[in-house]
Amino acid sequence: MIYDPVPIAAIATAPGRGGIGVVRISGRNLAPIIRALFGNTVLKPRHASYLPFRHADNSIIDQGIVLYFNAPHSYTGEEVLELQGHGGPVVMQMLLARCLEAGKDGGLRLAQPGEFTQRAFLNDKLDLAQAEAVSDLIEASTEAAAKSASQSLSGAFSKVIHELVDKVVHLRMLVEATLDFPEEEIDFLEKSDARGQLTTIQAALQKVFDQAAQGALLRAGLNVVLAGQPNVGKSSLLNALAGDEVAIVTPIAGTTRDKVTETIHIEGIPLNIIDTAGIRHEHDDAEPGGIVNAIDTVERIGIERTWAEVDKADVILHLLDASRGPTRADEAIVARFPDGVPVIRVWNKIDLSGHHPGVDQMSDATHIYLSAQEHAGIELLRQELLRIAGWEQTGESLYLARERHLIALKHAHEHLQQAAEYAAQNDQSLDLFAEELRLTQDRLNSITGEFSSDDLLGVIFSRFCIGK
Structure with missing residues (x-):
């Protein structure tokens, strides 16, 4: 990636009103900008100065704190200037405009x-995994996610990756040395315990993958879609899981016309619960004599959107009415579920059917009996969602991994x-053995950015907020 030495500036605090707002400038030589903004005032590195922020005509924009960081002792590794003023959006825009004006030359x-x-x-202040953790820490939706992001930002994830790379490099060194001196005629695999070293690396890699996969759940969570016929209690279940009245509940079929999304947390795992319009067909409401109650345009659009959400789901909660049992309409709904997506058959309204809260692991799916209205059996559903997510309370540190980290691992x-x-073929395939170790090293290095394409870096940083 080409390094652009031109200085940059941005508002570093979130949009909106606040007690304090920050404008940040970073570059290789900020002395001319500092002189234009503050005259002959000498800014001592890493010390706060209380100064007026002035327009070019010397009128005051605001007054606040100025912090100067000399290179390389700053966040970016360059000289950094931070102006901390009152956090009104107009004030911040005026201050940013003044900085851009002062630094235009x-x-x-x-x-x-x-x-x-x-x-x-x-500038080697952060590796790529740490840089991504900055964004993850800002976007963390739970305390557990924030804690894991902080772990990665501190370098914990990078450290274990480097330790893996070191092990691979050590084994590569032995293999390459053997390839360079074939006249030694020694059984390399036996004398260097190459197979044992390889097994140790594989076990360490598996442990890192398991921790990263758990951390990925903290970051992204699961999309859980509630699907079923009208009036089976989808909105009531959403409210029960959320612990609040987030969806309108009435006895009128078709009340929910569009999706309602609520993010809940179970043991720190974010679950995006998506309530959808009830699924029914024109013939479902056919009256005696062949008269059909037509589905109106709005409801039809709602049903189409329901299927769109089902196709994107990580988990499907298929709600059924326990008081009336399964119907052919329910079977038709199941037939349209996408393959490979976990389905939980939720039998709601057990307060009317006489069933007791319970879980049945059956061949077609897990069946859970509950009452959303009475909040009976809700905890059983929560635990089943955690089981499907693969969440385990290991007590070990987790790394807030991204999809690209998991793919690389x-x-x-x-x-x-x-x-x-190749190792099983003894010394006959040492060159191929060495090549696979090199490819392993490249994959691991891509996580920390020691081997990454410019295109990948561009995509990663473009998803950050401006000012960070």
Whole structure:
């Protein structure tokens, strides 16, 4: 990735009104900008100065705290200037405009999303996994997610990746040395315990993958879609899971016309519960004599959107009315569920059917009996959702991994598996064994950014907020 030395500026605090707002500037030589803003005032590095912020005509915009960080002792590794004023949006925009005006001769420009953190990465202040953890910490939706993101930001995830790489490099060194000196005629695999070292690396990689996969749940959560016929209690179940009246509940079929999404947390795992319009067909309401109660346009659009959400679901909660049992309409709904998506058959209204709260693990799906109205059996559903998510309270540190981390770890595991197959052929395939170890190392290095394409870096940092 090409490093752009031009200084950048942006509002570093969230949009809206607040007690304090921050404008941040980063670049290699900020002395001309500092002189334009504050005259001959000397800013001592890492010390706060209370100063007026002035327009070019010397009129005052605001008064606040100025912090100057000299390179490389700053977040970005460059010189950094932070102006902390009152957090009104108009004040912040005026202050940013004044900074851009003061720095125009030096090429000062507005920062792109994530550009401050990108410069921290390019200046070796953070590796790529730590840089991503900055965004994850800002976006964390639970205390557990924030804690795991903080772990990654501190370098814990990067450390275990580096330890894995070191083990792979050590084994590569032994293999390459053997390939360079074939006249030694020694049984390399036996004398160096290459197979034992490889097994140790595989076990360590599996442990990291398991912790990262758990952390990925904390970051992204699961999309859980409530689907079923009208008036089976989907909205009531959403309210029961959320612990609040987030959806309108009436005895009138078709009350929910569009999706309602509520994020809840179960043991720190975010679950995006999506209530959808009830699914029915034109013939479901056919009256004697062939007269059909037509589904209106709004309800039809709602049903189409329901199926769109079902197709994107991580878990489907198929709600059925326990007081009336399964119907052919329920079977038709099941037939349209996508393959490979876990389905929980939720038998609601057991307060009317006489069933007791319970769980049945059956061949077609897990069946749970509950009453959303009475909040009976809700905890059984919560625990089943955690089971499907694969969540385990391990007591170990988790890393708030992203999908690309999991893919890299999975590919590294595949290369190690292939290396093990070559190792089984004794010394006859040492060159192929060495190549698989090299590919393993490349996959692991891509996590921390020691081996990453410019396109990948561009995508990662473009998803950050401006000012970070």
